[in-house]
Each structure stands twice: as structure tokens, then as C-alpha cells.
Amino acid sequence: MNISEKTINNYAIVSLQGILNASSAPKLKTYIAGMPDEQSLVIDLENVEFLDSSGLGALVGIARKKKTGSAVMKLARMNERVKKVFEITQAYTLFDIYDDVSAAAEA
Amino acid sequence: MNPIITLTLQANLRYVRVASIIACNVAEIFADFTCNSTDIAEFCHAYELSVSEAFTNSVRYAKPAQPEKQVTIRFSSDNNSLAVSIIDTNSQFNPVTQAPDISSYPEGGYGLFLIHRLMDTVSYTREDDTNILTMTKQATMTHDT
Amino acid sequence: MIFHLDTSTTQPLGVVLLKKRVDASNSNELQKAFAQWLLQASNFVFDCTELDFIDSSGLGAIVSCLRKALEHHGDVKLAALSPKVAMVFELTKAKQLFSVFSSSSEAIQSFRTVSPK
């Protein structure tokens, strides 16, 4: 999995590319842990080819941390395969999900 | 049930992707032969995801300090359903699963729940110190039309 | 079920307070008891204030009570049907067989005003 980052309106836009599963989730966690807790995030999922519950667990963990650190975490551009996992687990209720990155960073 | 492939992998998270890609491909080949026009992509994704979950569990619960530990994945089929079994030598586990309480932001515990929702049948047996988790799904999707 | 005899009317009047449920489990009981009550009165008020549930066998039992009362030249009147119980009576058309009153006192009053035959 590749992680790239840019900044829009004080939001760190973290774009993920590839597979987000048990073997790659620690990489994402470590990457996010390297940021200040109060840094607000938009995680761009457009190029995530595959996500399983370990990947979901990592995202939920980040969301919880950001929530306690009173920062914001949003998800953007979820594809159908990724959406399915959020739907079955009802994890979509925990996130603000946008279909556009800049809209997520502006709102 | 006719056996198709049996595959043994080292119990290491590094190989989760191998297991799930193979599952996805086996499902695709099977669906190609069996289905008329069902949603093949969805069928394959169910296997990709379920095997990813089951394999991850097998590796996670493997007793430590046993680097030679292995997980076996066995595919078999009959007319229109494909079964995949994940076999490991971990200690016995409780396969009963319920939806995790999402409002408490759980980081894990979704795996078996997802498998149950994606597959038609999930069975768990313990034979001679091995765990066998077998998941099957019918290739012909039933639509309520 | 609680039964008492109201003697304020010209003819003795049986007042039955039905409790909770009248269904397959206790409808026989009602029919047996009713045979006893018929020795004391032929006019009845079934007070349904505390009746929450009735099924087809309960309904059958109440209709059979009515039939027996009619055979004795009497009547069974129903009082204070809850909306749910009333719906079952409507659904099964049994409501058409009975005089229904909103309270037991109204039902008792109705027996007073009718001159004995």
C-alpha cells in the first residue's frame, strides 16, 4: 500500500493506494501516529483496491483517536468494494463520508 | 464436494494477500463455469474478503514462537456452490459471532461477522487438534424477482 | 373471571369480569362456569375492561355463551371492549351478534330499562 499526503485548508489529505488489510494496516497506523493528534484528516480511498476488517479496524481506530483529540477525520471517494465493508459492519455511521476530496476539506 | 485446490501457506500476515487473491481467482473461474449471468464480481469479492478475514484470524491466533506454523486453504465444489476451508492447528475458538457494537469504535471483531454476512453457510469443526472453518456460497445469486 | 349477581334489576343479572386473556387455554373454563351461572341468571354482562387479548377459541366460547343465554330467553351484552379486543370482534363479524356498551354500568342500565318479557 502506498500513502501520499498533501494539504488543503489545514486538512491533511492522506491518499491511500492499494490493499488495506492486516499486513498493511500497521503501516497506515504508524503513518498517522507520526502526525500531531490535533491534525484534521481527510482519507482519500479512491485507489484502495481492497479493504478488509483489519483495514476497517485501522480506520476506526484513527477516527476514535481524532475524536478524542478534538480533530476531524473524514473519508472521501469510497469505491463500491470498500463501501460494502462499511455497509455490512455499519461502520459508515462513524464517519463523515464525501464523494469529493476538496468538498471534504472545505466543509 | 469435489476438491479443487489445497494450498498451504506459512502462517504470516505477509501472505494474507496471496490467500485472498487465490480465493478471488478460484471463485472467478468457478463462477465463469457455473453462473449464467450473475454478479461475478460480487461473488469473487465475497471470497476475497472472507478468506482475507479467516486467514488473518488464523495467523493472529497462532501460538507464538512457532515460525513454522502453517495455514491450509482448501477449495472444493459441487454443482453450483464453492466451499473454502481454512484449516489451522491453533487452539479451539468460538465461532459464534454477533455484530460488533459499532458505536464504541471497535478496532476489531468484525471478521467472523463479515464472513457470516458474505457467505451462505459457515461451519466450524474441530478435528484432531485442527480447526476447520468452512465457508460456502451458491454461485447463482437468488434475486427476488 | 369474576362473577357476581346483580340483583338491582328486575331479573337477576350475571356480571362477569373477564381478565387478561380468553384464549384456547381457558375458553373451556369459561364455558363450564357459564353453565353454572345460567342456573342463577339468564341475562349477562361481560365486562371486558380488563380483557387484553382474545383469540378465535375465546371468541367461540363467548359466542357459545350468548347462544346458551338466548336459549334461556336471556342475553349477553358486552361492555368496555378495548380497541384491540373490539378489532377482533369486528374482524370476525361477532360484533354483529352482541349489544356492545362502552361501560358495564351502561350495559347493566340497559337491562333495567327493558321491561321483562
Place this chain on the structure above:
Amino acid sequence: MKTLLVIKKQEYEWLIDLFPGVHPLLVPICNKPFIEFLVDFAILAGSDALRIVSDGVLGDVEHYCENGSRWGVEISYGSMRPGDDISTVIDKNRRFCLDGRVIIISGFLFIRYNKKREYASLFASLPTGELLGCPHGSISLAGTSTTKTEAPGTLPFSLAALDSIGKYYELSMEILRTGLTHYVIPGYSSEEDCYIGRNVIIPKSAEIIKPVIIGNNVQIMTNAIIDRNSVIGSNVIIDRESVISGSIVIGNTYIGEHLEVKNKIAAGNLLIDPESGTVIVMEDPHLLTTMTKSKVAGALLRRLVHTLGATFLILLQLFPWLLLRPILGMQGKWKRKKEQYYAERQGKYVTLTSTTIECTGALSAFAKALSLDRFTLLFKVLSGKLALIGNQPRPLNPAIPLLPNSPAGYRPAVFSYAEAEEWPEIGIDTEIVEHYYAVHSDPLKDIAMTQKALFHRTH
């Protein structure tokens, strides 16, 4: 043009308990799922894409509408948080709303419209902003219009909020009485106030009074009356002498004998009075029931009765079978075929040898009259693989999957109810008979039905 539908769970939650097992957005209004009216409207208004956004679970809706290709419109789904206002929802769907104009329908609203009117050009020219609003929601337009026109004084559509069972009932009745021609209503219609679905059995003695809508696979029994202003859903049985008037019978409901359902909603084993909101749960299978499989205790007794019946028949047929089987076999009139069939439990199969006796000559006619062709199958009853009487076993065929949770249940058997009743053994009619017996059969009746089947097969 695109349409964004925003419906919060909180707005439709009240419906969940009333129509168990049906997603509130799929609750039928005049036998057509609620959401489909909105899809139709969106298309009528010129939309080529529709997005349904909710904070509740949309799985069932997604399963029903899929990607919208059925209607030739692109349907997608989005999520939101319960506290989101409309502008947040628009932000969350900015990419969807980006190009062109968007009709935003917010709230659990029914839109009254008329399919004969022209909406596409109207929506293209209407000014941006709220078009109509009510306390429970609104319909508005986003994006710039191509031509600048003022909103006309009265719009050719109006809103009806669905916030109570009373409103639901009123709306259904309103459409039934006056609006059937305004919408696309499922079913065959030769007159404008009468829609009848497929496989509807109406005996001569039954009476149907318009306006009426009847779904598919409906069986109306003798002397039943479907009086004016009634909507009967699919897979419904209205038993003998019952009267339905001004009522909505939701799909998969059984209405018992001699009942009067007047101005009510019957849904499974619930009877709802729309005026007062009173709901009664029927625990009584004689009155109203959901069409479901029989209970476990009954199944055990049934198994016992069937085993005894099969044993009896085996003893009865043993001698003739020993005698005739070799003779007919030598004559080449005894044909056997091994095939796989669906078993009672979902996902399981059973291999059966079906025998056909070529019906030429007195001996084979005699063998057939004795049902010797079913002799070997009787042993499957002893092993519990088949029932004595029930459904005709369905051959395994990936192209025709057995619908899971079919309301009637499926119990493959040596003899079928359809045979007993001399119904056509193949086709959807059979399902209706089986449906009926799923509700009416009990182990004792099964014996009588087996007798009937044996008798009818001789003729």
C-alpha cells in the same frame, strides 16, 4: 438533471415495527414500493442519475433497486450522519451534484404527480431554490437554470408527508380512488380502476368490486368478497366467505375464513386500524397469519405420521412390486433415471431415482394405478429425506434457483399436493396450491391428501 433523495432513518423508523421484514422505503403503496414512485418521478423530471442518501441501512433498498438499469437511470447510494443538514449532505455528494441541475427531495415524502404531464422541461426552467416545502421536508433545485423564469403560481405536483400509519392509509386510498391513472401501477389493467397481477385465482362465487388492485399469486377462495377500495398484495390468500373492504392486505398475508376486514391494514399477523393506530398481533392461525413454514413441534408429528404412512404403503405395494417390477422391466416399460433434486434444507440436495412406467398394456396400467413407480421413493421417507406428501421435488438446476425463504416453504415429497388436487403439476399454479396447504395442512389432513393423490393417480 440529477435527483438527490435525502431520507433520514428517524423519519421512517415508525414504519419498521408495522411492516416487519420490509424496509420502510420499500413499503408498498398500491402494491408498488414507495421508492419506485420517487424513481419514476425523478425520471419524469428528466433525471439520468439518482442518489439515495440516508443515515440508515440501505442494503435492502440497494438490493431491490440495484444500479437502476431496470429503469434506465443510474442509481447510487450515499451515507450521512443523523445530524447533517441539507447543505452538509450536498457537500458530501458534491461530485454527484457538480455538473448540471439537481432536484433535492428531502424527507420521507410522497410526491403526487401525473405521469401524463411534462416535467422535464418544467424542471429545466424552474428557478433555483426551494420549490415546495412542508414541515416534514421539501423539494428544491440546485444549480443554475438554463432559462430564467419565475416559478409558476401552482406547481403540477404536491407533497404528502408519510409520518403516520393514518397518512399512509389515506394516501393509498387517495391514489386508489382518484389517482391510479397518474402513476404506473403494477398489474394488468383493462379498466382504469382495476389492476390484477399474475396467477390470481378468483372462483366464480367470489366477488370483486372496483376500484381494486390485486398483486401476483393471489388466491381468493369461494364466496370471498373483495369490496371497493382494496389493495391485495402478492402471495395472499383470502379464505372462504371473508370480506375485504377499504383495506390494504400487505403481501404474504393469509386472511382466514369468515372474516370481515374493513378499513384496516393487514400485514402478516398484524391487523392495524389506521384511524386509531391500534395494532393487534394475531397469535391465532385461524384468523390472520404470516405465510411461514410450520413450527418444529408440528414438524416432528408430521414426520411420524409420514413415516407410518410410508411404511403402510410399502407393505401394501411390496407384493405387486415384486411381481410386476421384473415383468415390466423385461418388457422395457420400466424406466429409471437418477437425478439430483433440491432438498428441504437450503443448500442441500437429494439424489432420487425417478421411475416412469410406459403406459401401454394392462399390466403397466395396473402398476401405474397402484403408484408402483413411487415405491422406491417411499424408503426416502423412512430415512427422512422426503416427506410423504408435500411439494413435487424440484430438479437441481443452477439456472432456476430455489428461492430461499419462499413463504410457503418447500418440502419435497413422494406425492404432491398438486397431484392430490389434480392441479397442473408444473408451473406457478402448483405453487399456489402448495402455498395454500402450507397454511392449511396438518399431519391428519396429510393422510387424507395422500389418499386423494393415490386415488387421483389411478384416474
